[in-house]
Amino acid sequence: MKILSGPTFISILYLIYLITIPRVSSSSPSLTVPHHFLQCLDTQPADHGSPNSATAVIPTNSSFSANLMSAVRNLRFASASNRKPEAIVAAVTETHIRATISCCKLLNLELRVRSGGHDYEGFSYTSPVPFVILDMYNFHKIDINMADETVWVQAGASLGELYYNIASKSKVHAFPAGVCPKVGAGGHFSGGGFGNLMRKYGLSIDHIVDAQIMDANGKVYRDRRSMGEDVFWALRGGGGGSYGVILAWKIKLVRVPEKVTVFKLERTVREGAVDLVHKWQQVAPVIDRDLFIRLEIKPINRKISKGKTIKVSFIGMFLGTPERLLNITKNKFPELHLTSSDCLVKKWIDSVVFWANYPEKAPIEILLKRISANEYYWKRTSDFVQTPISKQGLKTIFQTMIDHSPLPRRVWMQWNPWGGRMGEIPSDATAFVHRGGNLFMIEHFMNWYRPGDKLEEKFLAIARSFKEAMAPYVSKNPREAFFNYRDVDIGITTPGYNATYEGAKVYGEKYFKGNYLRLVKTKARFDRTNFFRSQQGIPVLA
CATH class of the missing domain: 3.30.43.10 (Uridine Diphospho-n-acetylenolpyruvylglucosamine Reductase, domain 2)
Structure with missing residues (x-):
């Protein structure tokens, strides 16, 4: 015995x-x-x-x-x-x-x-x-191998730590990921990971070459071969939290110039914002892929006359010199009136500080800061736009934003252009499905700064009302959503083991479209008991 x-x-x-x-x-x-x-x-x-x-x-x-x-x-x-x-x-x-x-x-x-x-x-x-x-806070080791331009980064490392460590080894290497330095690599990469290098290089997951994960039985899979290519596929864009505990990612670095160019221009409606945004839709997804121009659209109070208006910020990242950038915008987007005085030349790592909205002269060590003391209350969601919005549509959207903004609180948006490399990668190459056919992605914001159930109900109602008003202008059947910008309003399953394939389709098809079924089948093999679950997790098939 x-x-x-x-x-x-x-x-x-x-x-x-x-x-x-x-x-x-x-x-x-x-x-x-x-x-x-x-x-x-x-x-x-x-x-x-x-x-x-x-x-x-x-x-x-x-x-x-x-x-x-x-x-x-x-x-x-x-x-x-x-x-x-x-x-x-x-x-x-x-x-x-x-x-x-x-x-x-x-x-x-x-x-x-x-x-x-x-x-x-x-x-x-x-x-x-x-x-x-x-x-996973303590799992933040970063091991860089410049010989083959790869990095093993543990799941608890922040993007800021990753960027700082890359810059300590090279002035001409980077990694395509988000612009918020405090975001953790574990969740960011597993949901896709997009940032201002996406038009040139695609998403973070397009440069993940291996991973390590622990399953519900405590078994560790040290590489993609041992976990299986279906699991490795699912982890890249399907949300690793539905399959196991991501321990580390192996990523492939990309090349960037020693100096890059950044800029930020602001225009109000009176200064032609409607025409500029209309032209941006036509230009930003097809312009030179070294150029990424994000829009931030916000209601503000007019400085002189009474009332509200819309201010649009054009925030640019260009992998090259100001001279080449100005030549591109002069030919493709002359209405922007970008000038050399608008352009800031920076090392790539300093551009990370710029995009994170840190003070201009902040040292790059600020990227190592992982904990923030200035958090607040918010609701954020996403949309994808596949057809250009008319000028009249833009005017209606701007007015709707104003109507939904009890200043100083306000609804506002970021519009991030697709195109370039994003349009070349098949929608089933990874679990992230939102590739070709999209012009840009919208992130919707509603922030407030005081606690209280009534305040929360008020601002959530505003956010939901504005999101509904945007329905005519965004993707349909399904109305697509970005998994990393989770939104319980698109549907949840009952907590526990009873999440079903049909029940989870309410959000699964919006996040993953045609990749949803493959994710469910992979889940059924790798986490049969559905131990790793949440209200928007991938269910088992049965």
Whole structure:
């Protein structure tokens, strides 16, 4: 007879003990659950001299609130009415992650994996049912190999840390990803990862060449071959949180000039903003792919006469000199009236500081800052535009923005041009489906700065009303949405194991279109029990 010993025997004894205590329920969670979770952690295999429970905090710990709030980017989800986790595990090693997964399964707790905390609906640190946060903050090692121009970057590293480390090795290398330095690589890359290099190089996922992931059984897959190409495909754009815990990505760097050019021009309606935005739609997706011009469209108060108007900012990133940039805009977009005095010449790493809206003379070390003390309340969503909006349509949109903006609060938008490399990559090359056929993507914003349920209801209603007013101008059947800009308003599934293929289609087809079924089939093979789940997760097929 085989004798059980060590951690396996202890775990079995603990499982028997758990049978004698009340199970966790979504309606009446036991007050003792956090302590049971800590006890469970210490029944699991541990690193020598490092108890698993030493990495965890529970609500009775004095540091619990600080740990929770350290990566809460949207204060809507920090209110007293939001369920708090039973524990937060700040894993330092894979052993800690494995123990966390095991104890969540034993105690019937959902697991939320948080790398940077930028999930737009707070899914990485909230849940309607009892849950534990696995915080990947300590997994932020970055290993650069300039010989083959690759980098292994752990899931908890921020984009700012990645960019800073790349710049420390080379003046002519970069990586195509987002412009917010505090965003975590784990979630950003798994949802696609877009930024101001996308027209030249595509998305982050188009330059991910390998990955490491831990599954629901604690098994680590060290490369794409061991996990299977279907899983590696799904992780790039399908949201890694539905399949396992992303440990690290292997990325391929891209080349950039030693100096790049950036600019920011502002125009109001009186200064021709309607005509300029109309022309931008025709030019920005097809102009030289070294040029990326983002629009920021905001209602403002008029400076002289009373009333409101619209201000449009044209924010540009050009991989080249001002002279070549001005030649391009003179020929393709002369109405912009871009001049040499508008252009700033910077190293690529300094352009990252510019795009992050940091002070002009801020040192690049500011990119290493991972925690912000100035968070607020917001609702953000996305849309894709596939047909140019007429001038009359733009006038209507601008007026609707004004009507929906009780200044100083306001709805506003960013318009990000597609085209270039984005139009050359097939929609099924990765799980990210929004490729050719799109002119630009819209990100909708509604921000406010004071707490209160009535204020939240007011501003959410404004955001939803404006989003509905935009319906005639954006993609249809389905109205497409960007997974990294999660939006519960497009649909959710009931928390727990009962998410079905048909039930999740309400959001699955908007995020993934024709790639949704393949994601579900991959999920069924890799996470059969649907352990990694959320209100907008990929369900198992059955």
